[in-house]
Amino acid sequence: xxxxxxxxxxxxxxxxxxxxxxxxxxxxxxxxxxxxxxxxxxxxxxxxxxxxxxxxxxxxxxxxxxxxxxxxxxxxxxxxxxxxxxx
Numbered sequence: 001x002x003x004x005x006x007x008x009x010x011x012x013x014x015x016x017x018x019x020x021x022x023x024x025x026x027x028x029x030x031x032x033x034x035x036x037x038x039x040x041x042x043x044x045x046x047x048x049x050x051x052x053x054x055x056x057x058x059x060x061x062x063x064x065x066x067x068x069x070x071x072x073x074x075x076x077x078x079x080x081x082x083x084x085x086x087x
Contacts, residue, residue: 043058059067 039060039062041058042061042064043056046055046057047053048055
């Protein structure tokens with residue numbers, strides 16, 4: 001009886017997980033007003049640690065540059081704060 005219940009539970013878990021792995025999700029949509037007609041989208045695919053589901057993030061080169069600069073300044077501010085606190 002216990003083996004039968006375990007088999008049924010495993011089968012149900014597999015059946016519910018299959019649709020999530022079946023297809024690629026749609027890329028993140030950008031509002032039409034934020035994209036210039038001449039700019040092309042650059043898409044990056046991300047996998048969250050421990051999952052099989054991927055996420056696509058599509059942005060223009062200017063948007064990717066803005067994100068990179070914001071992250072770099074945030075890291076620099078954190079490092080400077082840590083250096084000041086240590087002394």
